[in-house]
Amino acid sequence: MENTMKVAGIQVRRSDPYSESVEEALALCERAADEGAEFLCIGEYLIRDETEDGPSLRRFADAAERHKVYLITSMIDDPSRPGGNFAYLFGPDGKRIGVFDKVHGGTGKGCPVFETEFGKVAIMICYDTRFPELARAYALQGARVIFAPTASSFPDDEIWAVCCRARAMENNVFVVGVNRVGRFEASGVVHYNFGRSTVWDPIGNVQAQAGSHHNEIIHATLDLTHVDRMVNDPGDGPLLRSALLDRKPEVYENYFGS
Numbered sequence: 227m228e229n230t231m232k233v234a235g236i237q238v239r240r241s242d243p244y245s246e247s248v249e250e251a252l253a254l255c256e257r258a259a260d261e262g263a264e265f266l267c268i269g270e271y272l273i274r275d276e277t278e279d280g281p282s283l284r285r286f287a288d289a290a291e292r293h294k295v296y297l298i299t300s301m302i303d304d305p306s307r308p309g310g311n312f313a314y315l316f317g318p319d320g321k322r323i324g325v326f327d328k329v330h331g332g333t334g335k336g337c338p339v340f341e342t343e344f345g346k347v348a349i350m351i352c353y354d355t356r357f358p359e360l361a362r363a364y365a366l367q368g369a370r371v372i373f374a375p376t377a378s379s380f381p382d383d384e385i386w387a388v389c390c391r392a393r394a395m396e397n398n399v400f401v402v403g404v405n406r407v408g409r410f411e412a413s414g415v416v417h418y419n420f421g422r423s424t425v426w427d428p429i430g431n432v433q434a435q436a437g438s439h440h441n442e443i444i445h446a447t448l449d450l451t452h453v454d455r456m457v458n459d460p461g462d463g464p465l466l467r468s469a470l471l472d473r474k475p476e477v478y479e480n481y482f483g484s
Contacts (some may be wrong), residue, residue, distance in 0.1 A: 231344045231371065234263035235423040235444040237436045239408035240377070245350040248282050250441055251299070252289055258443045259293035265344070266290075266297045269406040269423070270311070270352050273301040278325075283314060291320025296342060298349065300375050309333045313349045313375055315340055330354050337363040344450060347372045352376040355389040355403075358396065359482065365397035365470060366453045374403040374431045379417040387424065393425040398456045398468040400448050401426045408438065428452050429465055457483045 229427065241247040258266055261388070273282040280388045283301060290297040292440050301312045311328035323342065327334030328351040337360060339346040348364035348371075355361075355374055363373055378386045395400040407421035423436040425446040434446040453468075460467035 228298075228344045229449070229454075231448040231450060232262055232264045232446060233371075233402055233425065233446050234258035234261070234266045235402060235404040235425065235434070235436065236266055236268040237405060237407050237421055237423040237444070238268065238272070238444045240271065240406050240410040240419060241440055242410070244272070245282075247272060248285070252285060254441060254443055255286075255289050255295075255297065258445070261443070263443075263444065263445060264295055265342075265347075265371075266295055267373045267375060267402055267404045268297075268299045270300045270313075270375045270403045271302050272299055274303045275305065276301065277304050277306050278312075278314075286314070287316045287320045287322065287383050290316040290318060294318040296323075298373055298375065300351070300482065307333070311351055313351055313373075315347075315349070317342070326351065328352065328354060329360060330357055337367070338466050339364055339367045339369045347371045347373065349373050349375070350393075352378060355386065356391060358393065359392040361397050361399075361401075365399055369399060371400045371402060371448065372397075374401055376403060377406045377419055380420050383420045383422060387422070390424065391426050391430045394428060395430040396469055398428040398470065399453055400428060400450075401447075405436075407436075407438065407442070428456060461474065 238251045286299045311332040312328045315323045324340040326349040331353045339348045348368045348369040390403045405425045406419040421438040425433040434444040436442040456468035
C-alpha cells in the first residue's frame with residue numbers, strides 16, 4: 227500500500243451549457259496529471275441530464291486510463307435515477323471502482339469506502355459535510371482520505387470550511403474539499419460559487435487552497451502515515467493521538483437510532 231498520495235483538486239466554473247465546464251475540467255485534469263497528480267477530484271454538479279452510460283462520464287473514465295490516475299467526477303439529473311446526486315471514482319485502468327450517491331439531500335442509503343493502492347478512501351458530497359456521522363462511519367471503516375466535491379455558494383463559505391475542517395480533525399483523516407467557482411443562475415436568481423477548494427490534514431491544517439474567482443488546480447502531497455501513526459503509534463495529546471481511540475460508544479450509541 228502506498229503511503230504518499232499526490233492529490234489535485236480541479237476547481238472549475240459552472241457553465242450553461244454544462245458541456246463547456248466538462249471540456250474545461252477535462253483540460254485541467256490533463257494538466258494536473260502532467261504536473262504529477264495521482265488522484266484527481268472535480269467539484270459537484272459537473273455532468274447533467276445524462277445517464278451513467280452517457281458520453282461525458284465515459285470521457286472521464288478514458289482520461290483516468292490515459293493518464294494512469296484515479297479520478298472522481300460528479301453527475302446529477304440522471305433521468306433514469308430521479309433525485310440522485312452521484313460521484314464516480316475511476317481507477318488508473320479506466321474502470322469504475324465505485325459510485326457514491328449523496329446521502330443528505332440525495333437518494334443515497336450507504337456509507338461506502340473504496341479500496342485503492344493508497345488504502346481506503348471515501349466521498350461525501352456538499353451538504354453531507356454537515357453531518358459528522360457520515361465521516362465517522364468512513365473513519366471507522368479505515369478511510370485515510372475523504373474527498374468532498376461540492377458546489378457551495380456565498381454566504382455558506384465559512385460554514386463549508388468549518389465543517390470540512392471539523393470532519394478532518396475529529397476523525398484524524400485528510401479531507402480534500404473541491405468546490406465550483408463563479409457566477410451562475412438558478413430559477414432566475416444569481417449565485418456565486420466561492421471556490422476556495424482546500425486540502426485539510428488530519429489535525430485540520432490547510433495544505434493547499436484555491437482562490438475564489440477562477441478555474442484552478444490545487445496540488446498537495448498527503449503523508450498517509452500521519453493517519454496511521456495517530457491510530458497505531460499514538461503519542462500524548464490531540465496532535466498525536468487519534469480521537470477514534472478514545473470513543474465511548476456505549477455512552478451515546480442509543481441516542482443515534484432516530
